[in-house]
Amino acid sequence: MDSNNIIWKRKYVFAMMLSTLCMICSCCDERDKEILLKFKEGVTDPSGLLSSWKQEQDCCQWKGVRCHNITARVIHLTLECDYYDVAEALVHDDYYLQKCLTGDINLSLLDMEYLQSLDLSFNDFTTISSDSTVNSSILNYIDLSNNEYLSLKSLEWLSRIPSLEYIDLSNINLRMETNWLHWMTVLPSLVELSLDSCKLEDISPSLDYANFSTSLQYIELHNNYFHSELPKWIFNLSSHVLEIDLSSNYFMGQLPNMLPNLHSLTSLKLYGNYLNGSIPDWIGQLQYLTTFAISHNYFSGFFPTNLGNLSSLDTLMAHGNLFTGVVSERNFAKLKNLKILSLESPYITFDFDPLWIPPFQLDELYIAPLHPTLPQWLYTQTSLIDLQIGNSRISFEADDNNNNFWRFASTIQHLELRNTTIEGDLSEAFLNSSIILLTSNNFKGGLPRLSSNVVFFQLYNSSLSGSISHLLCHSKKSNNKLQYLDLSHNNLSGGLTDCWMNWKSLRYVNLGGNNLSGNIPPSMALLSNLTSLHLHENNLSGDISSSSLQYCRSLSILNVRKNSFSGNIPKWMPQSIRIVQLRSNKFIGNIPSQICQMPLLIVLDVAYNRISGHIPKCLNNITSFVDMHYSTSWIFYTFYGRTGFFIYRDDLILLVKGQQSDYYSNLKLMRMVDLSSNNLTGTMSPQLFSLSQLHFLNLSHNRLTGTIPKEIGNMTQLESLDLSKNELTGEIPESMSSLSFLSNLNLSFNNLRGQIPSGTQLQSFSELSYIGNADLCGPPLPKNCSNHGDDTKASGENDDDDGDESDFLSCLYMGLGVGFASGFWGVCGAIFFSRKCRHAYFRFLYDLRDRFYVLLLTNLNSFR
Template structure:
């Protein structure tokens, strides 16, 4: 009995040693063979002038390929990081490394893909493939700045687990006829549709207000002008109270109208920016807006005296509007305030109201204010 303990401990130590050895070995994960060949077909349909996908070779494990991420346990492909590493501000490198061509339906074979980023590429105005709506595992889809065009497919509404959707800034080539499908994305936290033409969709606000998890909304330059606000009806508090988690709101360049004291000229510039709309944002809107961290209402035609309004935002852009009188009261949390290019309807200038507490204001832009 005296020697039994070492005999028992020896195999246990051997087991622990082998387990630790396996865990400490370099990654031996091997990707799924079917998914590997699907990715190669996907690559074949793309144009890749900068050879960004040169590591995508039949002789190499696809889990080690550039821009591919696999599950650490199963080896299944879960993420494709194919956004251009250079944005359009570095034009030389952007052109060299942008992807183009076609989006192959071979992606459908990546049944566990949860993340797809194709941003800052150039697909030459081709439509967004409707089959993307069949990729039910997607939680993150970024097609911004990618040169897609045409009708946004309603099939995207089938992506019920989606958290992040960005279709913005595709050179104004995308449009929506019916946004009802967006209301099916109950878990959506980020919606980016900057530059997507929404003028055909008069019920856009009703659809967006049905997203209870939404925390960030980008709808700048979406053609939401006077040609459709008359059929939209009044923008009411009901539309916004449902968006209780919203923290970032960008709706610049929309010629936003609240139909409170609207004065719309009989002649204008057609779709797009229409000067001359004079609308007063109601008190409930400013109460709602004060709880948003980042808010951009620039390049609209919103009017009114904001002297009784208190804004608590970190970033506020109210430039190129028709406000008059005093600025709203600002909490000490405000860091950036842009009131440049105001169109003042009165003979008296703006006055910055005294702020209580220690101000954190870092940037104040009042350029070119005037009547």
């Protein structure tokens, strides 16, 4: 015993000495260091993530590198980008965010023989290269996920790492890898496989068995392109499998009727597919199942009652299906651990015993449709933080019941009622939830009152009436947290009220589609955080150029279309402005040059006003209109709660190509200038047509003159151009034929002339694009240009040459005419007024007659 203690103590002392020695001197293995530096050479590091990777320093001290305490060999390499915000990425949809490392992943990293884990996730790598055979025997964890621009043609190299247990390649393009399933099945130690959002297409649906190792526990194939039946091999995996995620694909068909070999399954996610048929009975036998998510499919038949036996179930998501029949307390009999329940189908009826008390306490509930009353057991859910009720017709029999519901709802953090008809006067309600969405309902009365806890309040497309002062002026507190207010598309009337000083946290305000009137109140000047203001489609008036909005220096969206605002276009708009929509008002004056100092501007819409003067030549100073690499980050609102976060983006209705369209997630890609239906004069400068990133340009119904500049060919992204009903002259420039994205064109009712450039897409538009130009010819117009060949040819010269040549010909013809007249009358005068000239003239005629007679007789005799 003593000898063993002595040996142990010696080993411990030796380890401590070695550890101390490593702290004093550089202990990094030179071969590992060489491999890491070679990797660094192949990448670009704009954020300086590898700034500590220097030759003279110990590589064990480099950022992201972890070495063994004793051997000092590299065992973990973690270079996940610290600057990547997942929430922001979800908002942007396209991952435009600045990440860290770009370039090439050199697989020689795997030659570090003691490397156990490699994490290069959330970067911008584009390629993988290999200078080695990749034969690692220790590596058990590899994460290359969320390198969205990384495309791999083969995963064969992974099969040479038999020790791999965890693989995450989510959000990598694997479309070209058709043999991915084989390479995964040859890994004997694989425990977890994540291939979410990889653009995979082949899943071998007819394969009965996939020979995964018996150690496999998690398989995630969410959001791919599997257009097939559910694969048979999925349901024949090892009984040790715990989680299967096949959601958000294109799977069709039905679940198998026979009980699969998945006795230990804890999570089955099939939502967002095209699955149909009934839910098989074997689902009710999975005693360890905690998550069952089948929402947004086409499952039908009765909702199975045996699901009520799954005592381990905590998440049941089944909304968006076609279930029929009655759902009652029998369907939830033993679900004592249930925390999340969502169940919705237009063909089911909920019929609960009013005395039933559930065995569970829910955190989240989404249920629809309910009729005619709310189930009484709802009021027993004291832990509920998220309640969503949709597509229901609920009637409170008395005001007391109405008050009971709103009193109960005040304890819920996230409250959503949509497409419901609830009787009762909403003005009597006092709302306390942090997040409230009451959309597309049929509420009566006026607006409710809000507590200072409300952060997000959306109450649009209902039938509420009265003044907004009932909501905004009841509170005299300065600690209100409200950031998002949407009361659009109701029947609200009166003024904008002057109580905005109590709501300084507001970032988004939408009061559009009501009957509001009056001016912008002074207290709006205190909304220093306001980024989006929508006052469209009301009866508001006044001079907005001198309103209190000029103090809202964070404003990014100003939407006041279809009102009666007057005065000049405001000059005070901040440089952060992205959208200016002033159409259909009574604005006068010129377009201010300050517009050109807004680099983020993507929509300038001042159509249908009384604007005069010239179009500013400086519009090409707006960066977003000219720089193809310039990307404006979009305005979004993120709200966090106990159940996670949700995101709202701004939207806008725009008139494009003659049609109104609602732009939402694609609004940030819009580049638009609409100055139509005003009194603009002057010519269109070449600078206007240097806006190479503009998509939509409408200058119609003005009094513009001059020609269409040839620089229009620079607008390579242009999709719609409307110059109709102006006073434009000259020819259609040949450069317009290079606008390959142009799908809408209107040049009608101008004074254009000459031939429409032939052999281009300009002939693909209808006659309506060109009518009202009397001197315009060529297809698609019926007027043929061949009868005007000389004129057409002459019109090809520039206007100055045309003018000079025309003046010269006029003078020439006039001179010839005057000369002929002078000579003619000079001869006639001499004959008729001089006797001697008259006798000589007639003698000449008689002599000419005789000569002609003799010549004729001579020629006739020769023929005889």
